[in-house]
Amino acid sequence: MQERAFNLGLTLQLLGYLKPHRGHVILAFGTIALAAGFGQIGPYITQVAVDEHIAVGDWAGLRWMIAAFFGSVAVQYGAQYAQTLVTGMIGQRVMYDMRRDLFAHLQKLPLRYFDRTPLGRIMTRATNDIDALNEFFSEGVVSVFMDFFTLLAIVGFMAYIDFELALICCTVVPIIAVSTFYLQGLAMRAYRELRTRLARLNAYLQENITGMEVVQLFNRQQRNLRDFDAEHLPYRHAEDREIHCFAVFFPLTELLGTVGMALVLWYGASDVIDDRIELGVLVAFLQYIRRFFRPIMDISDRYALLQSAMAASERIFEMLAVPSEPVGGPQRKLPVASRGGAIEFRNVFFKYDPAAEDWILKDVSFELQAGQSMAIVGATGSGKTTIVSLLCRFYDIQRGxxxxxxxxxxxxxxxxxxxxxxxxxQEVFLFSGNISGNIRLGDDAIDDAQVERAARYVNAAPFIERLPQGYTHAVAEGGSTLSAGQRQLLAFARALAFDPEILVLDEATSSIDTETELLIQDAIAKLMSERTSIVIAHRLSTIRSADQILVMHRGEVRERGRHEELLLQDGIYARLYRLNYGRS
Known part of the structure; x- marks a missing residue:
């Protein structure tokens, strides 16, 4: 990660999000120039009023000056109102675009990315870092120009009124610039660490809140609290360092501004006494000098905002730069009637970590004709679920x-x-919404009749119809208000509603009680007779009728055949069968 506070490449990427809204940006710049010009004309009007009207007793001219002053205030107010409205609108629209791009990209990332990236870190990017950029767009980019135009207007008016006093005002600017870059550089390093620590803290919180049942069951509250303190302490220290930098910077800028005012008062008063300038000039400069340092401080503050935007954008664009999942070949748009489902693995070697020495799957080969069923059995970690993941191309194989x-x-x-x-x-994921929405998953091609037909087919309809709102019954996040068996039945209905050519039952009945399992056995039999089916289960009762059984052991195919054939071989499958039923 770069240590520069300003990164031109990142800044250009950020500003690229303003292109679709350039009309609003131009309008914002127009209102900024208008507000800056009319906002700084007041002291000049005061100088003219004092020297040309008050000093000579011209009350009629003074009334016109007062009217001009209030008119400039009214124009400034209107312009600032429009500028605030437009810049806020720009910030919200840009944030929508960026959040949408980030979410769309996340959905295209390979599962390997989510395997190694904590969820809390991803959420930090999508929420906290995006919010940091919201300030950059709504208050930073356009507001910097507001401060710049304001400073330009002040310097222009001061130089027009008295060039020598204007130069005196600028004598402290180099000191402010040096102190700004030094202190803000220290703040930038603290802020970078702050964002990193926040991501780790969010990941820790997300993990422990998700596992709260285990935490409470094993009385880990105090241990987790100590771990939380260990995670939060570095975050707090980084925040303290950032606060310290700003605690030094702002009073120092105020002090230098006071020094500048004292210089103007000293030299200006001397010039008034020596009749080199009029009293109104000094009055105007005393007003301008207070305004002169305000945009300088604001620009320095925007520099801090730029630092936070750089730190946040580095992480966001780093995530956006992660290569998307390969989409494969072109879509052929095969007609619905052209059903297939033949599967073949040829000498497949695979490991999740390409740098690891051990293979998860080693020289796995099998063939399954369309409409046939195959059961895969084996101990935990033998590679059963990995075969399914590779079939769906969630991961790419290394060989074969x-x-x-x-x-x-x-x-x-x-x-x-x-x-x-x-x-x-086995672990069914349900989205917050309703029963019907979790079966069709937002696919408009699946109508209510198909949803209900699929539910009846897997015997899910009885429990659904007993719910207060039936198919529109609300489902909590993760389906927490439904039993494991009910969630599993909904997963069956979901699978059926999409009418697949290949059906995979991955430990699909291991969480269902005996009564519920009996209800779905006939549905499973009908499903497997109509399409290619792969069953992965510890319960051998669900796989005895398969056309072929694949026995996995440590990533290799050790046995294959039908149920009776494998029992006669008296190998791994036979031992698993005896363990399950206690038969010799």
Whole structure:
């Protein structure tokens, strides 16, 4: 990560989000110039009023000066109102664009990215870092120009009134510039660490809140509190260093501004006494000198805002730069009637970490014809679920080939391939919404009749119809208000509603009680007779009728055949069968 507070490349990327809103940006600049000009004309009007009207007793001219003063204030107010409204609108629209881009990109990232990236860190990027950029767009970019135009107007009016006094006002500017770059550089390093620590803290909180049941069950509250303190302490120290920098910077700027005012008062009073300038000039300069340092301080403050925007944008664009999941070949748009589902693994080698020495799958080969069923059994960690992940091309293999209907999965378009596959997993994920929405998953092509038909097919309709609102019954996040068996039945209905060519039951009945399992056995049998099916389960009762059984052991295919054939071999499958049923 770069240590520069300003990064031209990142800044250009950020400003690129302003292009779709350039009309509003131009309007904002117009209101800024108007507000800056009319906002700084007041002291000049005061100088004219004092020297040309008050000093000579011209009350009629003074009334016109008062009217001009209030007129300039009214124009300034209107321009600042419009500028605040427009810049706030720009900031919100840019944040929407950026959040949408980030969310769209996250949905395209490979699962490997989510395997190694804590969820709390991702949420920090999508929330805290985006919010940091909101200030940059709504208050930073355009407001810097506001301060710049204001400073330009002040210097212009001062130089027009008296050039020598204007130079005296500027004598402390180099000191302010040096102190700004030094102190803000220290603040930038603290802020970078602050963002990193915040991401780690959010990841820790997310993990422990998600696992609260385990925390309370094993009485880990005090231990977790100590771990939280250990995570939060570096965050607090980084925040203290940033606060210290600003605690020094702002009083120092105020002090230098006071020194500048004292210089103007000293030299200006001397010039008035010596009749070199009029009293009104000194009165105007005393007003301008107070205004002169305000935009300088604001620009310095925007520099701090720029630092936070750079730190946040580095992380956001780093996430946006992560390569998306390969989409594969072109979509062929096959007709619905052209159903297939043949699967073939040819000498497949795979490991999740390419740098690891051990293979997760080693020389795995099998063939499954369309409409056939295959069961995969084996101990935990033998590679059963990995086979399913590779079939869906959630990961790319290192060696070998995986074919679906005679075509390498890398040549399939990913969306087209996955549209042909439905998976019912042991841990069913339900979205917040309602029952019907969790079955159709927002697919408008699946109407209510299809949803209800799928639910009846897997015997989910009875429990759904007993709910107060039936298919529109609200579902909490993760389906926490439903039992494990009910969530599993909804997963079956979801799989059926999408009418896949290939059905995968990944430990699909291991969380269901005996009564519920009996309800879905006939539905499973009907499903498997109509489409290619892969069953992964510890319960051998669900796989005895499969056309072939694959026995996995430490990533390798050790046995294959039908149920009766494998029992006669008296190998791994036979031992698993005896352990399950206690038979010899």
């Amino acid at each position: 080939e995986i074919l679906v209907d005679g075509r390498d999965v890398r040549q399939w378009h990913a969306a087209e391939l996955r549209r042909r596959i439905s998976i019912v997993q």
